Amino acid sequence: MPVTAAASQSFAADSETAAERAKASAAELMKAFLMHFELNEQGDWIVDFDELAGRFGTSASYLQHQIKLGLLKGFLETGSGENAGRSRITIRAGKSAWQGTFDSAGFLIDEVLFPEAPWLKDPLLN
Structure with missing residues (x-):
């Protein structure tokens, strides 16, 4: 069967659609897995x-090992104004960082993973 230009364009469109579906499925899976952090009596996130x-994409024991080495850093920002009641937590592990925004009940409402986080300079790593 000969391959025509029309068939190639159709395949490309189907591939783009499949890629979009895969991205949407991954996003839906992340949303389906609701992260929840607890607050202790002192108001610190657990x-x-x-x-x-x-x-x-690693193990809990690896992250705990990173803490012992001083390579896992956490930062907490408390929202104000229109973000009152929210908290943004940034965790840096090596050169990557994860940032999550949590509501006042501790449920994740937004997140971003930064594979390379040059804006978080660490003199031990850079």
Whole structure:
């Protein structure tokens, strides 16, 4: 069967559609897995290493090892104004970073993974 230009264009369009579906499916899976952090009595967030490790694509024990080496850093920002009641947590592991925004009940409402986070300079790593 000869391949025509029309068939090639159709295949390309089908491939783009399949790629879009795959991206949408991955996004839906991330949304389906609701992350939840707890607040302790002092108002500090208690991080679940299993959940966090999944975001970095590694194991909880590896992240805990990174803490012991001083390579895992966490930053907390408290929202104000229109973001009152929200908290943004940024976790840096090596040269990558994960950032999650949580509502006042501790449920994840937005997240971003930065494979390379040059804006988070660490003199030990850079």
